[in-house]
Amino acid sequence: MKSNAKSKTLLVAAFDFGTTYSGYAYSFQDDPNKIQTNQNWYAGGGASRLVSLKTPTSVLLNPDGEFDKFGFEAEDKYAILAEEDKHHSWRLFRRFKMVLHNNKHLTKDVTVEDVCGERMKAFPLFVMSIKNLREHLLKAVTTQKVGIEETDISYVLTVPAIWDDSAKRFMRDAAVAAEIDPGRLKLALEPECASIWCETLGTDVKGAVAIAGSQYMVVDLGGGTADISVHERKSDGTLKEIHKASGGPWGGIFVDENYMKMLRQLYGEQALNDLRKTEMGDYFDITRDFEHKKRSFDTKNTNHVVVRLSLSLRELADKHFKQSLEERIADLDIPENSIKPISRDKLKIVGTVIQSWFKGPIDLLIQHINSLLAEAKMERVQTVILVGGFGESPYVQERMRNEIAGVRLIVPSDAGLAVLKGAVRFGHDPAIVSSRIMRFTYGTSVFKDFDEKKHSDEMKVWNNGKWVLDKCFKVYVRVNEEVRVDQQVTMESYPTSKLTLTPVYRATHGNPEYTTDPGCELLGTVKLVNTTDIPFYQQHMETTFMFGHTELLVKTKNTTTGKEAFMTFKCFI
Missing domain, CATH: 3.30.420 (Nucleotidyltransferase; domain 5)
Known part of the structure; x- marks a missing residue:
């Protein structure tokens, strides 16, 4: 097939x-x-x-x-x-x-x-x-x-x-x-x-990622999130993940939000709303102009930035404020002359103010990367590859080079297209990724035999003619465990009713005992209809977790009847 x-x-x-x-x-x-x-x-x-x-x-x-x-x-x-x-x-x-x-x-x-x-x-x-x-x-x-x-x-x-x-x-x-x-x-x-694409690049990049045994971190820094994975190149050329994926909401849109916050302080929320209603073209020009300035900003070559606004925004703001624009700028909590109008539709902003807009997300990104690199299993990681649209920012690159010690930062050409081009290569050869690290512990909710010496009476329930423990977490794979992309874990059982419901859970820690423990969450349920023509105890069932792929797949099959069903996420039922 x-x-x-x-x-x-x-x-x-x-x-x-x-x-x-x-x-x-x-x-x-x-x-x-x-x-x-x-x-x-x-x-x-x-x-x-x-x-x-x-x-x-x-x-x-x-x-x-x-x-x-x-x-x-x-x-x-x-x-x-x-x-x-x-x-x-x-x-x-x-x-x-x-x-x-x-x-x-x-x-x-x-x-x-x-x-x-x-x-x-x-x-x-x-x-x-x-x-x-x-x-x-x-x-x-x-x-x-x-x-x-x-x-x-x-x-x-x-x-x-x-x-x-x-x-x-x-x-x-x-x-x-x-x-x-x-x-x-x-x-x-x-x-x-991004990692797959970097293997095709020039000798400088290729040498850091393509040699068997090389370990490196990939930081995909886009508009919304920073997405971080750590890989090792195996001797057969495939990729092995050596740390579970991590990251956070530290992308470029948060710099944009800080810029828009300043505009709201200077021109007012009402004026910006009116601009969107009456002069939307001007509004897009403002955001596109800042996008260009944000991407090219650095501290070595940029003492200040001139942003182009619109005359209509100034006129709309003047209707709502008694103060002049210069007076509103003076009220901001910034050093004097940090922001200065140079015409009715332009502002000159010193570099330190621009830097302050980057500070929040980039501080969090660098702190996170440094904490990852400090882990014992990361000691061989000597290269960080930065990709994504926001990763093209010279200022972001400058801060990462200055504040992430002991590693070499590589930014491939066309960093904003690295993910897209690598995705095409992945489509031609999905086997290029051989294993991944689990971000959660996965399993099902099962009954276990009740032992009066170990368990309190309030935990027992009567089921199928005996006392059992309910909502026990049956682990199929644990957090931080390495799994092959084709790895399957199968557990056997037999049905006890016409409709078998198999609840699928995940946990943030490695040793959950019950599905009600802190950090446990119901992901979905597999619903399988069994035959009543054969006694239930004579029917054989298998529940299989298929790990290592981009998506989690869970299947329950009645091998006696040949019927099978897949998990449906609870949020999409």
Whole structure:
């Protein structure tokens, strides 16, 4: 079956669905290392027209709530509608991916806000985004190679390694709802993809990651999160994870939020809201201008930054404030002359203020990396590879070089595309990753024999003619344990009723005794219907956990009847 699927794959396409920007890349089976990206995402028009290899993760809905545009096109069209005062029933959504990060109550009903603060369910937005990327890809591919069919394509969708199991499932379900065949879809962990791509780069980078036995850390620093994995190159060329994935919400959008906080202090919340309602094009110009300044900022070459705002913002603010702009700047808790108007639509900001906007997320990132490197099992890690859009920031690179001792920092060229290009390579050869480290302990809830010498009476329940202990944690694999990508753990049992419910749990620690212990959480349930034509005690069942893949799979099979069922996440029931 596997070989047949491979023979039908003429092309591998990867989607990098980011917090701030998204894009795709692909290569054909006959030349897998010739990876192509879309070259024509355009923003704005006229002299300010920008060309980008990725496009904003923005979705525009028409007045009927239907998909209209994605990316730069969505933002630019909404801006034009706003200028003509025709935008009121249209809805623009931006940067909504972060709703999946550490959402302990994630369901398909989770909601996000549009630019006007109105909420709707997030799931359709993910579906629309992936569907648009897929359609954009298909147009690019079919114009390049005549005769290729959609069924000839294998898809890879990148996800953060630090994401929860349910968030990964959310993305898979969204991709399937976007009409991607689940049999031709793989999820790939973003820092692993970056690691895979670095093996193809110049001698300098390749020497640090491609030599057998080399150990290195990959930091994927994007718009929303920092996603960190640690790998070892094995003698057969595959990757072995040597530390469980970790990270946090330390991406570039938090610098943007600090910038917007300053604008709110200087111009007022009401003026910014009015700007979004009446001059949305100006608002996008402000955010895009700062994005460029943020990415190029460093302390060696930048004593100050000039940010371009808009005359309309100044005029709107003047309606709501009695103080002058200079007086409002003086009220800020910053040194004198740190921010200075140089025209009605420009501010000159000294570098120390810009640095303060980076401080929070980068402090946390560096503290976390240093704590990881201090662990005993990390003593051979001498290289840190920095990728991702925010990883391209010279200031971020400068701080990491100065404050992370004892390691060499490598930033590959086109660091923002390393994940995307590595995902294509992963799609051609998923076996390139051979093992991973478990982030949790996984198991099921089972009954165990009651022992009156060990257990108190309130813990016992009557089941199937005897006293037993309920809600005992049956461990299949433990946190920090290394598992092969093809590793399966199977436990045998027999059914006791027509419907077998197998609750699947995870724990943050290695030795949970009961599923009610602190740190234990119900992930989902496997529901399997058994036959009543055969006595239950004569039927044989197997519950199998399939570990090491990007996603957790749990299957229960009645080997007597041949029926099987897979786990359904509790949040998606």
